[in-house]
Amino acid sequence: MHSTTMKICTYMGAVAGTLLFVGIWPLAQLFPPLDPATPPAIVAAYYRAHATGILVGAILVMAASVLFFPFLAAIATFLKKIEGPVSPLTYAFIMIVAYGFVTVFFAGLFFTAAAYRPNYPDTTINALSDLAFFLFVMPAVPGFVQNVVTGVVILGDKRPVPILPRWVGYMNLWTGVLLLPGLAVGLFKVGPFAWNGALAFWMPAVVFGIWFNAMIFAMLGAIKRNALGGD
């Protein structure tokens, strides 16, 4: 029974990822992010011109944000199984993702607010847009800790056949380190570490994509061989 629930939760991650991508890219056309060096007048004009797409895309982004949680809960279930009754890192994971992923919802909310009233002054729309993009890219910071916690739990598994394969643990550590450049986006408006830069945006985006798919793959594998035990 529980393997079906676990499978559904895991697949929810794929649904969430797809919704997020469709919402932010073809609908809102905010992927890749607007150049942070763009003058407010041009940013505001962009939101006015794409208002409908952004408002609809934001709904998908916000819907995606909540569907990530069943997926994250499935990860937490594996971590709990590995840690056993005393499971501080599992609780840490749950708390970190609770605010690390809620930013996706707020990003959608601020995209909505930025596109909602076209008659707002340019600088107001620009400020709301800034907030939305920070919420979208900055979660690399909790993401780093979340991945380190996940990696440490998986690598701490002393079972002869680990619940999750050990390469998944190392991959989480790798993902965590690579998300780090996102932490510095507030310092730059141009260059590789700005929020649309090669290292603060593209690399974490690609790495997140790899992490996400590899996690789904590894979790489905573990569910298939009944790693959680029981019926």
Added chain:
Amino acid sequence: MATGATRKAPGHVPGEEGLWVFIGGDLVVFAVFFITFAVYRQQETALFEASSALLDKRLGLLNTLLMLTSSWFVAQAVAAARSGSGGQARRLLIGAIMLGTGFVVVKGFEYSAKIAAGITLNTNTFFINYYMFTAIHLVHVIIGLGVLIYTFRQLEPDGSPSGGIALIEGGGAFWHLVDLLWLALFALLYLL
């Protein structure tokens, strides 16, 4: 040098296979860093050369020596652990940890001297690269030191690794990665 008396069979992967996912992934990322740097450098070659001249090459060289020596100590420690002389492996690891700590301290002096001279993150494109890449590398050094300390603590005083030989091999492999990345950074930032 890294392989001691009990050389493993051909095809032996030091540490464990999964670790190489991390090391390979990290190398890919730093390759992206280096390409990014090369692209920016090509756009502003004169600025990059002038800015690079402002770096303290002596401190850079000192850190390179610290890193290389530390890496050598780790390699010797792995060899010692493989041949069963655990006490010696522990002493060598302490040496490696102290040299690695020295690297962090030197980096601290280097950063504070730069900041005191008014050279900060947004001074120009070169220094964005300098600060960000060396800081990301420094995070690697600190994580590596944590790994070495953990490895040290897992070595029994009689030298037998309680976590198995894979632990010290894996920790050593990660430390060599940190060393290798620094060598590339040193060449790109200080010497090029």
